[in-house]
Amino acid sequence: xxxxxxxxxxxxxxxxxxxxxxxxxxxxxxxxxxxxxxxxxxxxxxxxxxxxxxxxxxxxxxxxxxxxxxxxxxxxxxxxxxxxxxxxxxxxxxxxxxxxxxxxxxxxxxx
Amino acid sequence: xxxxxxxxxxxxxxxxxxxxxxxxxxxxxxxxxxxxxxxxxxxxxxxxxxxxxxxxxxxxxxxxxxxxxxxxxxxxxxxxxxxxxxxxxxxxxxxxxxxxxxxxxxxxxxxxxxxxxxxx
Numbered sequence: 144x145x146x147x148x149x150x151x152x153x154x155x156x157x158x159x160x161x162x163x164x165x166x167x168x169x170x171x172x173x174x175x176x177x178x179x180x181x182x183x184x185x186x187x188x189x190x191x192x193x194x195x196x197x198x199x200x201x202x203x204x205x206x207x208x209x210x211x212x213x214x215x216x217x218x219x220x221x222x223x224x225x226x227x228x229x230x231x232x233x234x235x236x237x238x239x240x241x242x243x244x245x246x247x248x249x250x251x252x253x254x
Numbered sequence: 255x256x257x258x259x260x261x262x263x264x265x266x267x268x269x270x271x272x273x274x275x276x277x278x279x280x281x282x283x284x285x286x287x288x289x290x291x292x293x294x295x296x297x298x299x300x301x302x303x304x305x306x307x308x309x310x311x312x313x314x315x316x317x318x319x320x321x322x323x324x325x326x327x328x329x330x331x332x333x334x335x336x337x338x339x340x341x342x343x344x345x346x347x348x349x350x351x352x353x354x355x356x357x358x359x360x361x362x363x364x365x366x367x368x369x370x371x372x373x374x
Binding site: 185186187236242244245248 | 289304
């Protein structure tokens with residue numbers, strides 16, 4: 144069964160550093176998403192991406208965040224100047240209209 | 255605005271008991287989709303079911319069943335004869351609208367989740 148692949152599975156970074164979280168969506172999917180889950184809390188929508196541009200973003204997705212689809216397969220989330228409160232599990236998902244497939248997540252720890 | 259409420263924060267049952275997880279949603283759209291996901295201790299999100307707003311038929315899949323009632327805006331999930339492996343956090347989620355292909359592409363709004371502990 145097709146999968147959404149996320150790398151790395153766990154990343155530790157110093158406060159103030161930039162991180163890039165990587166995702167490879169399912170190849171024939173056209174809609175891509177990033178979600179965040181702070182430990183013990185609910186899963187929150189960050190951003191959706193379609194046709195090489197952001198289609199929707201939440202209040203959480205401020206100027207610190209950016210997304211990119213640099214080639215035909217990767218979908219990245221960049222966090223500039225990380226803060227302690229950015230520590231969370233970040234999930235990538237893709238969709239072709241029949242349901243969402245989530246990756247297994249990247250656990251980001253900011254120290 | 256859309257909202258998903260899972261009033262039960264934690265539920266603890268003994269193996270073989272039946273358990274129902276409640277989900278109540280709010281939306282102004284007439285077309286929407288409801289989902290249940292399971293999050294085991296390993297952290298990944300496991301898709302369980304998707305239901306669109308025009309299909310109120312209840313669904314059964316093995317020990318799992320879902321009861322969708324538009325009149326009460328509820329989409330409850332029942333596990334029959336629970337097992338220890340069912341221990342996880344379960345999330346209900348809502349996606350509004352139908353775009354393009356007529357499927358669900360809007361972003362998901364999740365409830366806060368219900369932590370289910372099944373003890374042997």
